[in-house]
Amino acid sequence: MRLWLLYRRELLIEIRSGVESFIPIVFFILVVGIFSFVLNEVVSNESKVLVSVVWITTLFTSILSLDNLFKRDHTDGTLAVAVLHSDAVIALVVAKLFGHWTLTGIPITILGPLIGLMSGMQFEHAAMLGLTLLIGTPTITMLGALVTALLVGLGRGGELLTILILPMYIPILLFGMGVCHLYIDSAPYTSELLWCLALLTGTITAIPLALGPVLKLSQDS
Amino acid sequence: MRLWLLYRRELLIEIRSGVESFIPIVFFILVVGIFSFVLNEVVSNESKVLVSVVWITTLFTSILSLDNLFKRDHTDGTLAVAVLHSDAVIALVVAKLFGHWTLTGIPITILGPLIGLMSGMQFEHAAMLGLTLLIGTPTITMLGALVTALLVGLGRGGELLTILILPMYIPILLFGMGVCHLYIDSAPYTSELLWCLALLTGTITAIPLALGPVLKLSQDS
Amino acid sequence: MTVTDLHCQPGSQELFNGLCLSIVAGEVCELRGPNGCGKSTLLRIMAGLQQPDNGKITRFIEPLGYLGHKFGVSSILTVRENLQWTSTLCGNRLDSHRAREFLEKFQLLSAANKSIQELSAGQKRRCSVICLLIGNYKLWLLDEPFSSLDSSGEELVRELIQDHCRNGGSTVIASHSESRFANANQVELGIS
Amino acid sequence: MTVTDLHCQPGSQELFNGLCLSIVAGEVCELRGPNGCGKSTLLRIMAGLQQPDNGKITRFIEPLGYLGHKFGVSSILTVRENLQWTSTLCGNRLDSHRAREFLEKFQLLSAANKSIQELSAGQKRRCSVICLLIGNYKLWLLDEPFSSLDSSGEELVRELIQDHCRNGGSTVIASHSESRFANANQVELGIS
Amino acid sequence: MHRLASPQHFFLDTKMWVVWLYVVGIIGLLVGSIWGLAFVPPERFQGDSFRIIFVHVPVAIFAQIVYISLAIAGGVHLVWKLRMADVYMAAATPVGFWLTALALGSGMMWGIPTWGTPWEWDARIVSTFFLLILFLGLIVLRQVIPNPARATTALSILAIVGAINIPIIKYSVVWFNTLHQPASIELFGDISIHTIYRIPLFTNIASVFILTAGIILANMRYLTIERNASKTWVQPWIQGRDQ
């Protein structure tokens, strides 16, 4: 009896928020989907498998680490103090984004090709992987930070973030991974690379400006 | 100048805790490693790829959702109240674990084989996938909860959890996935299945008992 | 409950050195001292939420009611569900008539179906006091129970504590404002 | 700063209906009322952290200093680093001599290199008051600034507020205990 | 048009619109579908299974168009703070979700006879699947954020940023020819879109458009009532609904 009530309370907490309780399931379907999608057509070529895995892992690493980007500051109330300084908030945001990129984007950009080389990838293929990651990781940070900022203070992390962010990441994933695959196939890749650059430019100019107002709004729970 | 100081503060927060700041990187290497490992030997068989992907995703889903298992209760102080009722805490813990399993384990057990069937897996292969998931998901919940409990109140979620939990998950992953692979290859799989069951029995008897004291300890910081 | 020869040194600074304390039934014990002198730490040690570096603590009655700086109520659940959860934890059914009485007394009736995160600080504190009452604990360990309560709430809690001690319970309170209890056992903690 | 014709209805219950308020330089304005009457909400609206359903707020001076129920200091950083961060945010360099003076005044010197999460509740509050002072704000919005402070800390903060207003600043305080300021402008918020 | 920006006039003026949109849409859909199912000769290669095209294509096209309209409404909301834009977003999100689900479902049904499997991990299908997730994300976000003002802004931003997926869906078959299975476009080339197929197909596309507009409008009217429940002009309608 007591066990049942306690158990119900657990369910209650989860179910209270409606659709939210299905997030883990959606997340599950999503991740299976994305992996299968990637594995599906690359099983013939070792380098391509590696490129795909590196790119996907980049996305997940980014999502998991973005979870904490604003949460801690919001919990201890420093975010509220910060958004009141409307002139300083853009600097703060840029600092935050750049800090995040230095600690996840840069290591990934370096490690990705390194792991590739170690697993027997050709040098120029690894270099191209590095280049796409260099363009891709800041884009990923920007897009992810925007979605994270929208969710600040809602007390729901990981999975919700994932299902909201992953769709945003699809273009950069497709183009970034696409460039590498095309390069490995010795096919022309310039237009895809330009798309990557366009995404980078777009996000890097618009998102830091948008983040200040979004964060201010997020104080209003 | 101001930007630099703000930027340094961000780095400082990340670096303050020593090893913690390398978590994203370690996580990245780990995940790339585990995928490469899994992909390495299965690239010839469609069903096997699918089984592997489903199993891995199960692990990640579990990790992401475990993050919230005790955190919320700890933040609002109910966990402290709960551990003081030493007679009730075991019921509470079992309720929590079971609640978690109902909301993630059961859906995964159902969805995994379904996705398999949809992607053209044979019926009996999908059924075996379902069986191993049925045995595996409670084990995963138990092991994960133990690690989560050890980390309660440390304020670092996702990645740290992942790199601590993943090693614990390796045995059940190997045996669970192994049974499916063997079955698909029409090889004998009984001993692996027994190992799965042994892991399930072991964790399900020991861990709920251990969680009470572990949670009480975690209040002390 | 007795505490003997307690040593505790979190970080570099020594907080207690050979502290002895015993709490008898019907007693209000007030821990007093300036900010950072270790009142909260002592309460947590007495509750068993923290381990001292040295010393022995004997608890004759368990479980005990602890109310810390955190409110100890699930912020995602409503007030009523929190009361229910507490009584489940203590192993008794929630007497809905009694619960209603408490809610009325604490002026929470209109907020009974709001989730805790929508309440004001004082309302949260009221809710956690009700949870304490529902628990039927003998020994109360209260860390600044009056903070964020208005004067009527303060008076209410004061009376509840006095009633509790009159009925053979005992209470340990950490506070820094002037004493609210005439017959309290005042423990001045060391000024560091 | 003026607030005109404010309406706000979070949830089902109306909090303000046509509230008007104006704060002039050198004034202490005390928002008073029982728990849950909307003091914190009003302060957050005045700070711009929350949007009212209706009404107009004119802020003549920005940025303003806000101190809420949360402490507003990074719990993973030390006291000194938090002070530094605040002054960076406000666009000036931290005058280390001034900082030292503040720390001494608030008896935080010994805790200056501890991280905030290791401090007691009162010490955290002291730290956030120092951050407020470092900000050099003209208008202070303080939500129960005296809670969890001991009597010496309370006296200190009271004097600081009076000094601040004497120098042409203004302060809005939410509180429910008896007034601490003789010349304060008392605003009684509606009892819901 | 100005009149329609006020909730009351919007509600009163659009009553008959919904009825007409429903009537025309349903009749059109019936005509197009019966024509397509019964009176069009079977296709050379696929036999009768190709008839799913009369559902699949209109629904798939409008799933994307609804999303684009959401992004536009989001932009309108952010720039002009128009309340109707928010109502539109709230009303159209579930419609878009179901359209996408139908597109996926009909595509899967079609895939069984043609591809031999309901699901292939090709770029078109996956990007459509992510469109579904985007709609779901919008629905979840509205539920998760308690404050309506904040929810609307968050939704607008998410809708706008998510719109970069639409070109991906549209051109997935062109851009990622290495990724995608030999599917829709080639098959379509084989059919070479005879007039006999084209007329019922276009009838259905037009009808789905009209019906979608009707459903969204009805949703908007419902939401208008719900959000203004305390206003006096709403009272007769609420009482009417209760009876």
Ligand code: HEM
């Ligand atoms: C789950 C599986 C499927 C999904 C998610 C899907 C998705 C889509 C989408 C989004 C469109 C609209 C493209 C546009 O706006 O131009 C479309 C069009 C179309 N689909 Fe599918 N589809 C699926 C399966 C199929 C199958 C199995 C066939 C036939 C063998 C098929 C044939 C077509 C045709 C002929 C068109 C219209 C031609 C065009 O303009 O591209 N689809 N599908």
Ligand SMILES: Nc1ncnc2c1ncn2[C@@H]1O[C@H](COP(=O)(O)OP(=O)(O)OP(=O)(O)O)[C@@H](O)[C@H]1O
């Ligand atoms: N999101 C919300 N939904 C519903 N009601 C809310 C919400 N937020 C606040 N309230 C209500 O608004 C009222 C005012 O809360 P507020 O925190 O401003 O009170 P307060 O005057 O600061 O009280 P205290 O003295 O206890 O701190 C409370 O009754 C609370 O229940």
Ligand SMILES: Nc1ncnc2c1ncn2[C@@H]1O[C@H](COP(=O)(O)OP(=O)(O)OP(=O)(O)O)[C@@H](O)[C@H]1O
């Ligand atoms: N983990 C820790 N590491 C270092 N010092 C600590 C730690 N935890 C607590 N302290 C120190 O112990 C002292 C006592 O803290 P405690 O919270 O018990 O004080 P308190 O008497 O409750 O004060 P308040 O009245 O402000 O609530 C503080 O000076 C604090 O800095």
Ligand SMILES: [Mg+2]
């Ligand atoms: Mg304390």
Ligand SMILES: [Mg+2]
């Ligand atoms: Mg308040």
